Amino acid sequence: MTTERTPRRRRRDPLAEALSIGRAHPTAQYRVDLRTGEWWWSDEMYLLHGLAPGSVAPTAALLASHKHPDDRDTVLREVAMLRTTGRPFSCSHRIVDARGRTRTVTVTGQGRRDASGAVVEVVGLVVDSTAAHEDALRREVTRQVAVGLADRAVVDQAKGVLMATHGLDSDGALDLLVVHASESSRRLPDVARELLDALSVAGGLGEDAKDRADACLAALEPGSVSRVGGAQLFRRKGAAAG
Numbered sequence: 001m002t003t004e005r006t007p008r009r010r011r012r013d014p015l016a017e018a019l020s021i022g023r024a025h026p027t028a029q030y031r032v033d034l035r036t037g038e039w040w041w042s043d044e045m046y047l048l049h050g051l052a053p054g055s056v057a058p059t060a061a062l063l064a065s066h067k068h069p070d071d072r073d074t075v076l077r078e079v080a081m082l083r084t085t086g087r088p089f090s091c092s093h094r095i096v097d098a099r100g101r102t103r104t105v106t107v108t109g110q111g112r113r114d115a116s117g118a119v120v121e122v123v124g125l126v127v128d129s130t131a132a133h134e135d136a137l138r139r140e141v142t143r144q145v146a147v148g149l150a151d152r153a154v155v156d157q158a159k160g161v162l163m164a165t166h167g168l169d170s171d172g173a174l175d176l177l178v179v180h181a182s183e184s185s186r187r188l189p190d191v192a193r194e195l196l197d198a199l200s201v202a203g204g205l206g207e208d209a210k211d212r213a214d215a216c217l218a219a220l221e222p223g224s225v226s227r228v229g230g231a232q233l234f235r236r237k238g239a240a241a242g
Contacts, residue, residue: 028042030058030124030125032121033121034122035120037059041058046058048095048126049097049098050101064076066095066097067093070094082110083111086110086113086119087111089107090107090109091106092104092129103128105128106126106127107124107125108124108125110124155192157196158195159177159192161195161196162195165213177192195213198213198216199216
């Protein structure tokens with residue numbers, strides 16, 4: 001009688017997993033012998049730095065020269081830690097290629113030890129995440145613009161309500177909203193939304209709309225911000241934005 005043996009589960013290689021995940025993006029490989037200081041770059045590593053494959057000998061100095069000045073110290077700290085501990089690391093930073101183009105890259109690396117346990121080699125991957133970074137940035141900018149437009153629209157709507165119910169002009173209605181936002185430590189658009197929601201629940205505008213609007217604004221928790229100072233500050237900001 002034979003017994004089927006369950007295949008042994010292979011140990012996960014974090015670099016291999018990172019490479020598999022990163023195939024949607026340009027991915028390069030590197031290796032450095034810490035005993036001799038000799039580097040090896042894949043063709044993709046050269047191309048990522050705007051260089052023809054094999055056109056120059058890769059060195060630590062060459063690599064450092066392409067790091068964005070604002071990110072260089074962070075990367076050097078990670079590398080120094082890796083040399084000491086040999087533990088896998090991952091970090092994102094910017095590089096400037098030979099053509100002056102700035103790219104965002106994600107670097108992974110891990111140390112390999114000799115028989116004595118000393119870290120003698122570092123191997124890793126460099127994933128060009130520029131496109132993903134730019135997409136995320138565009139989405140965030142779009143979201144911020146949409147939020148800004150929505151905030152302005154709700155403030156304008158609340159101003160219109162106060163102009164109708166309190167006989168105020170545009171500046172007077174804004175001042176009233178700003179005072180209550182300042183005293184309650186709320187954002188101006190949030191106060192405007194609370195006012196509009198309260199009036200909507202009560203059935204909208206009517207003969208007692210002014211009293212309901214005043215009751216809604218009065219119900220906001222008081223804070224420590226000066227009425228006049230806060231109003232003038234917001235007015236100045238509003239004027240600058242306009």
